[in-house]
């Protein structure tokens with residue numbers, strides 16, 4: 001028995017020691033992949049987490065945020081239902097960060113730290129948009145006691161119906177746009193409202209949104225026979241409901257939204273969007289928690305459900321939705337155990353959900369109208385009713401859906417909603433270490449790498465070697481072991497990544 005225990009302890013400690021992570025070895029890369037899209041000097045987060053020096057002072061709060069799953073912000077319970085593009089740390093990443101912090105957060109060999117990603121403020125897609133709308137310049141009126149929620153209703157000028165395949169919201173000021181909801185208003189009548197700071201948008205026509213650090217919205221397409229999208233009719237307006245948080249007072253924004261359309265001739269399956277679950281009949285008495293629910297029986301058509309978007313305002317505590325089929329099967333849609341108004345977004349299912357005719361969809365929410373709710377806009381709490389202002393409440397669960405077709409439930413939504421059908425802004429290649437002595441690593445952005453060629457030239461422009469030349473690279477790193485016969489000095493690298501050239505100097509010591 002004693003031997004068994006000994007063996008166990010031995011194995012355990014071996015695992016522990018081999019898990020001695022350092023910032024430069026692997027922790028930096030985990031931060032680059034999961035944190036720095038918001039935690040960069042121009043990002044929405046209040047501090048940068050790009051360099052070791054940035055991260056060190058926040059060790060304790062990072063440990064808590066990672067342990068409690070509050071960072072990266074992602075409100076849905078991914079164990080209840082899986083979504084495409086989830087913003088969550090993997091188990092291994094969590095273990096690496098926590099072990100690293102427990103060991104005092106060592107930096108390791110600073111010269112080996114991979115170069116941090118470069119954040120562009122001009123969006124991801126380089127392809128010319130089919131429709132681009134720029135919001136007027138607006139100066140945030142957020143105060144110490146209230147965020148600023150305003151709606152801009154913008155004419156599209158469209159003279160015929162178009163089919164939307166994707167859109168991108170590009171904040172004019174990344175540091176103050178906390179989120180933005182995108183609506184189509186086919187009537188063109190919804191008004192711009194920047195007066196009281198409590199506008200959250202129309203009650204219909206929500207097609208998507210923007211959350212900091214997330215890529216553009218792409219509706220599922222395989223580029224040939226499977227194309228989903230929204231139709232937008234002539235004369236429609238686009239309404240953007242913008243959220244400027246506390247601390248943004250007096251700062252100026254002018255957000256841009258860009259749309260890409262399918263060709264008029266491309267047959268698409270039209271997505272529908274509506275709050276299939278809603279309740280406008282509730283009362284939330286002051287100093288109490290209250291449950292609110294809603295349900296809807298589906299008629300005589302099978303549907304495919306693409307996404308879910310639960311919506312409450314500041315008193316929301318938790319919300320969930322599921323369906324029960326006529327054969328008593330449960331279809332889980334969403335469970336948000338800790339509602340957070342600031343991080344609401346469309347959750348695209350990993351695979352579409354088939355909702356058989358005759359099913360009933362249920363929604364259940366809980367509101368906390370007590371002083372314990374730190375987001376409660378009234379202190380002391382007041383009785384609150386449903387309404388359109390942020391200080392009123394809402395109970396809505398939106399869905400993107402369409403009539404079911406065979407095989408819908410097997411489509412890989414994560415793959416079909418990437419930027420692979422768009423021309424993206426040229427990748428920036430990273431080179432480290434530089435100066436280098438034994439080996440040098442080139443890093444490419446995390447996109448598809450179909451054609452990659454990297455060459456090294458000497459200072460007079462003669463080719464020294466071709467590091468790689470491939471039409472399929474399954475990694476975002478290429479390492480070149482510098483041969484002995486390459487003498488120290490100044491060299492140049494030249495990279496061609498999917499037709500985009502980049503080059504720079506490389507010092508070998």
Ligand code: HEC
Pocket residue numbers: 031034035036037038039044045046058061062063065066070071072073087089211212213214342
């Ligand atoms: C999508 C944007 C985004 C991403 C990604 C993100 N953060 Fe944050 N983070 C924020 C914002 C915004 C705040 C400020 C508080 C808030 O609004 O929730 C914040 C606050 C924090 C705080 C302060 C304490 C707290 O919990 O509020 C810590 C610590 C933190 N983030 C760590 C991280 C780490 C570590 C990662 C990656 C594993 C990460 N964040 C990823 C946006 C982000």
